[in-house]
Amino acid sequence: MTITITQQAFWDLFTEVAETEKKCGGHNPILDECWNIFDTIYHFPKELGQGFCGEIELRDDLYLEISEYQLYDDLILKLPERQHPLEYSFYLAGYHQDKHFSAGNGQNRLWGSGLAPTDKFKSFKSEKIIELNVHMEPELFQLFIGKEKKQLPEELTHLVRQPHQEYYSRSGTTTPAMQVVLQQILNCPYQGIMKRMYLESKVLELMVLLIEEDVAARQGKNDMFALKHDDVERIHYAKEILLRNLDNPPSLIELARQVGLNDCTLKRGFRLVFGTTVFGYLHHHRLEQARKLLATGETSISQAARSVGFTSRSYFATAFRKKFGINPKEFLIANSRSYIELNELIG
Incomplete structure (x- = not known):
């Protein structure tokens, strides 16, 4: 209706x-x-x-x-x-x-x-x-x-x-x-x-x-690299594979093989469709997922970093601060404080 x-x-x-x-x-x-x-x-x-x-x-x-x-x-x-x-x-x-x-x-x-x-x-x-x-x-x-x-x-x-x-x-x-x-x-x-x-x-x-x-x-400065409709669908499928495997993503060549494209078409097409590289897209969503995990207050910084594929806690902290303007520890403390204040208001 x-x-x-x-x-x-x-x-x-x-x-x-x-x-x-x-x-x-x-x-x-x-x-x-x-x-x-x-x-x-x-x-x-x-x-x-x-x-x-x-x-x-x-x-x-x-x-x-x-x-x-x-x-x-x-x-x-x-x-x-x-x-x-x-x-x-x-x-x-x-x-x-x-x-x-x-x-x-x-x-x-x-x-x-x-x-x-x-x-x-x-x-x-x-x-x-x-x-x-x-x-x-x-x-x-x-x-x-x-x-x-x-x-x-x-x-x-x-x-x-x-x-x-x-x-x-x-x-x-x-x-x-x-x-x-x-x-x-x-x-x-x-x-x-x-x-x-x-x-x-x-x-x-x-x-x-x-x-x-x-x-x-x-002004005609966009990449004029032509993509077929089938190529666009395969690139979206590549994105889905990345999101399902944030902690252990396939290599670019393996990802291209899985979706049936050559690696050059995947690289250029991915940037054209999503405005960033395959690695840039993966990096962005890893940090977004880590932020959501930390926001629950039920996951440690190390656990959140590992769950989305960061093996180095220091690199994770640097990347998190660069993206969100706050380091993971400060973010965790701020969210914990907000949760306590909300409970006090409700209680």
């Missing part, structure tokens, strides 16, 4: 979470960790599914939202013709589709400002949906060009169009550099004014990475 609803009717169904409910926790994995960064948290409409959406205004004309929810049925939002700000979304779980693109875990989309045409946006009930979204008004974006300049550089003019001009949009694959910034946002270590400064710097950093990629693509 598919539910169809207008965008305005959908928004009207959201209700704000009470302060007492926020303090109890236990909602869901993402917002449990980062609910305190938001100005407001909303219940996802109970008529359509279950979950939450958090929102914070970082400054005038700059908003960050994080949503986590699961639908009871497939959902189609009917979008009217409307004025649109600059916007980008990162899809951390779930699957979406409109007239022009489909996106799931590990993908993103960038929109410029201008006129958004009528559209239908479909989300699917098959799994939990997690999305990070940032809105920026074009006037704020234009402030970055400096007072002495009156116009945006030519390579950026497509991102700020006139109200009567249809907006620009582009989808892409989330790179490891972007994934690092996403995790830093979800694990914001600050409160008060420093929280807002930190989060603003991170959402701008994400925009820089997206625009850098967009400009390179429009």
